[in-house]
Amino acid sequence: MTTSDTSADIPHGNLTTVEPGVSRHLKSKIFGWKLWNKHNTQAVGTKVQTPKPPAAVESNVGMPIPDGQHQPAQAELLSERDIERLGRERPAVFKNxxxxxxxxxxxxxxxxxxxxxxxxxxxxxxxxxxxxxxxxxxxxxxxxxxxxxxxxxxxxxxxxxxxxxxxxxxxxxxxxxxxxxxxxxxxxxxxxxxxxxxxxxxxxxxxxxxxxxxxxxxxxxxxxxxxxxxxxxxxxxxxxxxxxxxxxxxxxxxxxxxxxxxxxxxxxxxxxxxxxxxxxxxxxxxxxxxxxDYMGAALIVPGLTLTVFALTDSAHAPDGWRTPYVYVCFIIGSILLGLAVYVEGWVAKSPxxxxxxxxxxxxxxxxxxxxxxxxxxxxxxxxxxxxxxxxxxxxxxxxxxxxxxxxxxxxxxxxxxxxxxxxxxxxxxxxxxxxxxxxxxxxxxxxxxxxxxxxxxxxxxxxxxxxxxxxxxxxxxxxxxxxxxxxxxxxxxxxxxxxxxxxxxxxxxxxxxxxxxxxxxxxxxxxxxxxxxxxxxxxxxxxxxxxxxxxxxxxxxxxxERQQLMQVEQSDSQGSSVNQEK
The missing domain is CATH 1.20.1250.20 (MFS general substrate transporter like domains)
Incomplete structure (x- = not known):
C-alpha cells in the first residue's frame, strides 16, 4: 500500500471500526482502508500509524498511559493485520x-x-x-x-x-x-x-x-x-x-x-x-x-439509599410495609429518583x-x-x-x-x-x-x-x-x-x-x-x-x-477510533457537497 500525506483529510485522534453506512468516499476491504480522492481517479492509500510509545522506564509510577490505546496524538488507518497484532501484543506502557x-x-x-x-x-x-x-x-x-x-x-x-x-x-x-x-x-x-x-x-x-x-x-x-x-x-x-x-x-x-x-x-x-x-x-x-454533576449526585445517592433501605428493612419492620418509616423512606426515595431521571435527562449539562x-x-x-x-x-x-x-x-x-x-x-x-x-x-x-x-x-x-x-x-x-x-x-x-x-x-x-x-x-x-x-x-x-x-x-x-x-x-x-472515522467521512461528504455546488 502506498503512502501519501493525508493530514488535511484525517484529523488527529484515533480511528475505529466502521459503522453501517459510514462510508461513501471511504471504501473498505475488511479493515484495510483507502481514502479515495473524488477529484483524482487514483486511490490515495493511507496506512494508519499510532504514535511511538514513550521510552520504557524502570517503574510505572507516574508514567502516563500512552495515548496509543485510545487517543493517539496522530491517527493513521489500520490494516486488518495491524489491528490483530495490536489486539494481541503487550501494551507499550509496560516495559516487560x-x-x-x-x-x-x-x-x-x-x-x-x-x-x-x-x-x-x-x-x-x-x-x-x-x-x-x-x-x-x-x-x-x-x-x-x-x-x-x-x-x-x-x-x-x-x-x-x-x-x-x-x-x-x-x-x-x-x-x-x-x-x-x-x-x-x-x-x-x-x-x-x-x-x-x-x-x-x-x-x-x-x-x-x-x-x-x-x-x-x-x-x-x-x-x-x-x-x-x-x-x-x-x-x-x-x-x-x-x-x-x-x-x-x-x-x-x-x-x-x-x-x-x-x-x-x-x-x-x-x-x-x-x-x-x-x-x-x-x-x-x-x-x-x-x-x-452535583445536582444529579444530590438526588441519586439519597434516592437509592432510601429506596433500598425501605425495601430491605420492610421484611423485618414491626408492621412490614405498613410501618411508617418504611413507606415514608420508600416514597421519598422514589420521588428523588424520579427527579434524578428528569435532571439527568433534561437539566444537567454534564449528567x-x-x-x-x-x-x-x-x-x-x-x-x-x-x-x-x-x-x-x-x-x-x-x-x-x-x-x-x-x-x-x-x-x-x-x-x-x-x-x-x-x-x-x-x-x-x-x-x-x-x-x-x-x-x-x-x-x-x-x-x-x-x-x-x-x-x-x-x-x-x-x-x-x-x-x-x-x-x-x-x-x-x-x-x-x-x-x-x-x-x-x-x-x-x-x-x-x-x-x-x-x-x-x-x-x-x-x-x-x-x-x-x-x-x-x-x-x-x-x-x-x-x-x-x-x-x-x-x-x-x-x-x-x-x-x-x-x-x-x-x-x-x-x-x-x-x-x-x-x-x-x-x-x-x-x-x-470508530467515532473519528465517522467524523472523517462526514467531513469528506461535506467537502464533496461544497465542490458540487461550485
Missing part, C-alpha cells in the same frame, strides 16, 4: 512481562477484596450477632450497609475517575478500605459495626469503576484484553472463596476481628503495589475537562449518568438482563449458604469445602472463555450462562431434606460458577469496548452499579418472600426463595435469547 503482571495483580485484587468483604461477612455474621448482642432483625444491616454504600456512590466515583484519572482514585479506595477494615475489627457494639461497614463501602465504590477504567484504557479490543478481563473476573470467585475461608477460620478458631484484619492486610498490600505499578492517567483525564451511554446496540436489553442475572448471584450466595448451614447442617469450614467447586470452576471457565471469546459468539455463551443460572436455582429448590451434597449442591455450584464467570467477563468486555476513553470510568461505574443494585434489590425481594413464608418452616421458605431465583434467571435468559446480540470479541478498533 513482569510490569504487566504486577499491574494485572494490582487491578485484579479489587475483585478479590470486594467479594471478600461481601461473601465472607455472611459466614462470620453469626459470631458477630452473638458477641455484640445483635438482634436477628438488626443483623441485616451490618451485612447490607456495605453493599448499599457501594451501589449508591459508584456513579459519583466513576465521574471523579473520569475527571482526575483512575490511578489516584484507585489508590485512594484501597487505602480507605485498609483504614476502616482495621477499625471495624475493634467494633464494640452494633452501631460501631454498622458505621465501619458503611465507611468501608466507600473504598470499593472508588476502586471498582477505576479498575475497570484502567483495564479498558490500557488494553485494546482483542484476545489479550479478553484474557486480562477473564483473569479479572476469575478473581471475584477467588475473593469469594478467600472471604468465606478466612471468615470460617476466624469464627471457628480465632476471633471475628481477624476477618477484618486479614482483609486490611490484603488491602494494604494492594494499595502499595497499586501505587508502584499502575501507570498514571491523571494528565490525560484532566485534558478532557469533565465536570461533576452523572448520560442516557446516551445506553445507545450502543443491545445495551438496554443487556442491562435489564444483567439486573436479573446478578440478582440471582446475590440470592444464591446468601440463601445457598443459609441452606447448607441450617438445612444440611454444615459447619463454617464445611461450607468452605463445599464451595471449592466454585473456585475451581472460577479458574477454568474464564480461561477457556478467554481462549474462545474471539471465535464464539458472545450471545451463545451468555445463553449457556443463563441455563447455568436456571439450573442452579432449580437444584436447590427441589433438593429433598437429607439429600446428598454430590447429587444436588455440587452440580449447583458448577452451574453458579458457569453463570457468573461467563456473564461477568463477556458483558464487561462488551460494555467497556462500546464506550470511548473519556467514559471508561462511567462504564465501570455502570457495570458495578448494575451488579450491586441488582443484588440489593433482589435480595430485598427474596428476603420478603422468605419472611412471609417462614410459617411453613425454614425448608419450605428457602424453597420459595430459590423458585424466585429461578423466575429471575428465566426472565434474564429470555431477554438474552430474543433481544441481545453480542458478537465474538475479536481484535477491532476502539470506540474513539
Amino acid at each position: 512481562a513482569w510490569t504487566e503482571i504486577a499491574f494485572v495483580f494490582s487491578i485484579s485484587m479489587s475483585q478479590v477484596l470486594a467479594e471478600y468483604f461481601i461473601s465472607g461477612f455472611n459466614v462470620v455474621l453469626p459470631s458477630l450477632v452473638k458477641e455484640l448482642n445483635i438482634t436477628e432483625s438488626s443483623a441485616v444491616w451490618p451485612a447490607s450497609a456495605f453493599s448499599l454504600v457501594v451501589a449508591a456512590t459508584l456513579l459519583i466515583f466513576g465521574r471523579i475517575a473520569d475527571m482526575i484519572g483512575g490511578y489516584p482514585v484507585y489508590v485512594f479506595g484501597m487505602a480507605w478500605l485498609f483504614a476502616w477494615s482495621v477499625v471495624a475489627g475493634f467494633s464494640k457494639n452494633r452501631l460501631m459495626l454498622i458505621f465501619c461497614r458503611t465507611l468501608q463501602g466507600i473504598g470499593p465504590a472508588a476502586y471498582l469503576p477505576s479498575s475497570m477504567m484502567l483495564l479498558a484504557k490500557v488494553y485494546r479490543p482483542g484476545p489479550r484484553k479478553n484474557m486480562v478481563f477473564s483473569i479479572y473476573g476469575t478473581c471475584a470467585v477467588v475473593g469469594f472463596f478467600i472471604g468465606i475461608f478466612c471468615s470460617g477460620v476466624s469464627a471457628q478458631f480465632l476471633s471475628w476481628g481477624w476477618y477484618f484484619w486479614i482483609g486490611a492486610i490484603l488491602a494494604a498490600i494492594t494499595a502499595v503495589s497499586s501505587f508502584l505499578t499502575i501507570p498514571s492517567d491523571t494528565a490525560e483525564a484532566r485534558k478532557q475537562g469533565i465536570k461533576m 452523572l449518568l448520560p442516557f446516551d451511554i445506553f445507545d450502543a446496540p443491545y445495551m438496554k436489553p443487556l442491562v435489564v438482563s444483567l439486573l436479573f442475572f446478578y440478582g440471582c448471584l446475590g440470592v444464591y450466595l446468601l440463601y445457598g449458604t443459609l441452606y447448607m448451614v441450617n438445612i444440611m447442617g454444615a459447619s463454617p469450614m464445611q461450607v468452605v469445602a463445599w464451595c471449592v467447586p466454585m473456585v475451581v470452576g472460577g479458574f477454568i471457565f474464564p480461561i477457556l472463555c478467554a481462549l474462545f471469546l474471539h471465535i464464539i459468539s458472545g450471545t451463545v455463551l451468555l445463553i449457556i450462562s443463563g441455563i447455568g443460572w436456571v439450573g442452579t436455582g432449580v437444584l436447590f429448590a427441589v433438593m429433598p431434606e437429607g439429600a446428598s451434597y454430590w447429587a444436588f449442591a455440587f452440580p449447583s455450584m458448577i452451574g453458579a460458577t458457569l453463570g457468573i464467570d461467563i456473564t461477568f467477563n463477556i458483558t464487561n468486555i462488551f460494555i467497556t469496548t462500546s464506550q470511548p476513553a473519556k467514559r471508561q470510568g462511567l462504564a465501570g461505574a455502570v457495570i458495578n452499579s448494575v451488579l450491586h443494585l441488582s443484588i440489593a434489590f433482589l435480595l430485598g425481594l427474596a428476603d420478603i418472600a422468605q419472611v412471609h413464608t417462614a410459617h411453613r418452616g425454614k425448608l419450605e421458605s428457602y424453597r420459595v426463595v430459590f423458585w424466585f431465583q429461578v423466575g429471575c434467571a428465566v426472565a434474564s435468559l429470555l431477554i438474552m435469547v430474543f433481544f441481545v446480540r453480542v458478537n465474538a470479541a475479536k481484535s477491532e478498533m476502539t470506540a474513539d
Whole structure:
C-alpha cells in the first residue's frame, strides 16, 4: 500500500471500526482502508500509524498511559493485520512481562477484596450477632450497609475517575478500605459495626469503576484484553472463596476481628503495589475537562439509599410495609429518583449518568438482563449458604469445602472463555450462562431434606460458577469496548452499579418472600426463595435469547477510533457537497 500525506483529510485522534453506512468516499476491504480522492481517479492509500510509545522506564509510577490505546496524538488507518497484532501484543506502557503482571495483580485484587468483604461477612455474621448482642432483625444491616454504600456512590466515583484519572482514585479506595477494615475489627457494639461497614463501602465504590477504567484504557479490543478481563473476573470467585475461608477460620478458631484484619492486610498490600505499578492517567483525564454533576449526585445517592433501605428493612419492620418509616423512606426515595431521571435527562449539562451511554446496540436489553442475572448471584450466595448451614447442617469450614467447586470452576471457565471469546459468539455463551443460572436455582429448590451434597449442591455450584464467570467477563468486555476513553470510568461505574443494585434489590425481594413464608418452616421458605431465583434467571435468559446480540470479541478498533472515522467521512461528504455546488 502506498503512502501519501493525508493530514488535511484525517484529523488527529484515533480511528475505529466502521459503522453501517459510514462510508461513501471511504471504501473498505475488511479493515484495510483507502481514502479515495473524488477529484483524482487514483486511490490515495493511507496506512494508519499510532504514535511511538514513550521510552520504557524502570517503574510505572507516574508514567502516563500512552495515548496509543485510545487517543493517539496522530491517527493513521489500520490494516486488518495491524489491528490483530495490536489486539494481541503487550501494551507499550509496560516495559516487560513482569510490569504487566504486577499491574494485572494490582487491578485484579479489587475483585478479590470486594467479594471478600461481601461473601465472607455472611459466614462470620453469626459470631458477630452473638458477641455484640445483635438482634436477628438488626443483623441485616451490618451485612447490607456495605453493599448499599457501594451501589449508591459508584456513579459519583466513576465521574471523579473520569475527571482526575483512575490511578489516584484507585489508590485512594484501597487505602480507605485498609483504614476502616482495621477499625471495624475493634467494633464494640452494633452501631460501631454498622458505621465501619458503611465507611468501608466507600473504598470499593472508588476502586471498582477505576479498575475497570484502567483495564479498558490500557488494553485494546482483542484476545489479550479478553484474557486480562477473564483473569479479572476469575478473581471475584477467588475473593469469594478467600472471604468465606478466612471468615470460617476466624469464627471457628480465632476471633471475628481477624476477618477484618486479614482483609486490611490484603488491602494494604494492594494499595502499595497499586501505587508502584499502575501507570498514571491523571494528565490525560484532566485534558478532557469533565465536570461533576452535583445536582444529579444530590438526588441519586439519597434516592437509592432510601429506596433500598425501605425495601430491605420492610421484611423485618414491626408492621412490614405498613410501618411508617418504611413507606415514608420508600416514597421519598422514589420521588428523588424520579427527579434524578428528569435532571439527568433534561437539566444537567454534564449528567452523572448520560442516557446516551445506553445507545450502543443491545445495551438496554443487556442491562435489564444483567439486573436479573446478578440478582440471582446475590440470592444464591446468601440463601445457598443459609441452606447448607441450617438445612444440611454444615459447619463454617464445611461450607468452605463445599464451595471449592466454585473456585475451581472460577479458574477454568474464564480461561477457556478467554481462549474462545474471539471465535464464539458472545450471545451463545451468555445463553449457556443463563441455563447455568436456571439450573442452579432449580437444584436447590427441589433438593429433598437429607439429600446428598454430590447429587444436588455440587452440580449447583458448577452451574453458579458457569453463570457468573461467563456473564461477568463477556458483558464487561462488551460494555467497556462500546464506550470511548473519556467514559471508561462511567462504564465501570455502570457495570458495578448494575451488579450491586441488582443484588440489593433482589435480595430485598427474596428476603420478603422468605419472611412471609417462614410459617411453613425454614425448608419450605428457602424453597420459595430459590423458585424466585429461578423466575429471575428465566426472565434474564429470555431477554438474552430474543433481544441481545453480542458478537465474538475479536481484535477491532476502539470506540474513539470508530467515532473519528465517522467524523472523517462526514467531513469528506461535506467537502464533496461544497465542490458540487461550485
